[in-house]
Amino acid sequence: MKIRYWIVILVAAGALVAVASFAAPLEVEMAYVFVKAALLAFGGGFAAVPLIQHEVVNVYGWLTTKQFADGVALGQITPGPIAITATFIGYVLDGMRGALIATAAMFLPGALLMGMLAGAYQRFRGSRQLQATLKGILAGFVGMLGVMVVRFGQAGVTDVPTALLGAAALVGLTVFKVQPVYVILVGVAVSVILFR
């Protein structure tokens, strides 16, 4: 790697240490969780969701599965990446500071890597080893998402009306290819009528 990459890494690490020395322990843990998820989320934003869920719900117990699902729903209502759910989690745990820390920790690692690797793409483009490794990782994510289906199903599908609503949403998404944001908005309208 060229020397300027190392400078970027050093500056980033220095900034991290500087921020960490001012931050509360919770904020440091939070930053760690989201940087970790960001660096492991091969395959895009949706891969980050089970990674974050595992840490935030199972390992640290900051949120319940239901609260986490609420955050994912809110993250889908807003435009832009699904991983913005990080903002929700940060805000719930630690207000505006938490939202900023979680969001930066979620999005900076990938962006910095893009800058560092932008010139190097030609070198590893055709690598079969890399393609095979990435495919293995993606298959791993399918398994993780499967676990999430079980967890979210347990938390969200609790009676007949919610089961019907979930099934209808799935049909809308898969058969009619409706954009998630519209499925959510219709879901809001239906819920207001159905669960009052």
Added chain:
Amino acid sequence: MKVGLLALARTILYLGMTTYGGPAMAWYIKATVVKKKGWLPEEQFMEGMALAQMVPGPTMVNIVSYVGYRLRGWPGLLLSMACYIAPSFILLTILTAIYLAYGEIPLVRSIFKGLAAVVAALIVHASFGLGKSVVTNITTVLIAGLSSVMLLFFRIDTVLLILTAGALGFLFLRDKDGKA
């Protein structure tokens, strides 16, 4: 061609406000950056797109960061990333504040009761989508199954899980089904 930081910020902010949903939106970003603005040659943009899919993290954010980097170096990268996320960040903090303040009133409770089911459907949909393109042979089925079991019953650390899946892919998925 030197693109002004202000022009870059404005364009990326607009993209951040208007791009809903996943990778399909990459084409919309491409149309804006390559065709409408003529900022990057198509080939260079496609290279960035391919790289964005290999680098971990949200693909769209990676792509706009790459565009910013290509146009204005590191300041352009940070500016693009921030401008792309800013609209959803602002909207989501407002929504979260409302959620925290009014989450317990019956109307909001009923909305989120329904949304939990809808989100479960979203995750099913996402797993189908990824599964269809990735889980194509017995090896990938086994890797997916193994990672489910490790996560569900052994509460394994995610770093170890991803390393295991990647190592299995490296060992058993090479040259088997053409392009991986």
